[in-house]
Amino acid sequence: MEVTQLTRVYRYDGIDLPVPPHLANDPAALRAYHATLYPAILNAEAVDAGASGGNLVTEYRRAVGTKGR
Template sequence: MQINHLTRAYRYDGIDLPIPPHLADDPQGLRAYHATLYPAILNAEAVDAGVTNNVHVTEYRRAVGTKG
């Protein structure tokens, strides 16, 4: 049996976002932090994009729809 240690990555619009160490274990705090960089993240859906090269990727995907 082999244990692989995964790192986390958060992406928005193809850009890897920074993860401050003090927010690494707080998904809601991290989302609020990322929303200061890209305000559309507040309305985006957080989607588990799977594991690639020992990196667990979570993507923020913009909500698509109509206004009104």
């Protein structure tokens, strides 16, 4: 059996986002950091998109729908 270390990658709208080393283990702080780059991330859903090329990909997906009635 071989153990492979995966690198976590965060992606929004097809763009890989930077992950500062001091925030790598704090998802809430990392989300706040990414929201400074793309404010829509605050309302986006974080979805585990699986493994791809040695990376574990997490995607921020925008909420789609209508506002009120």
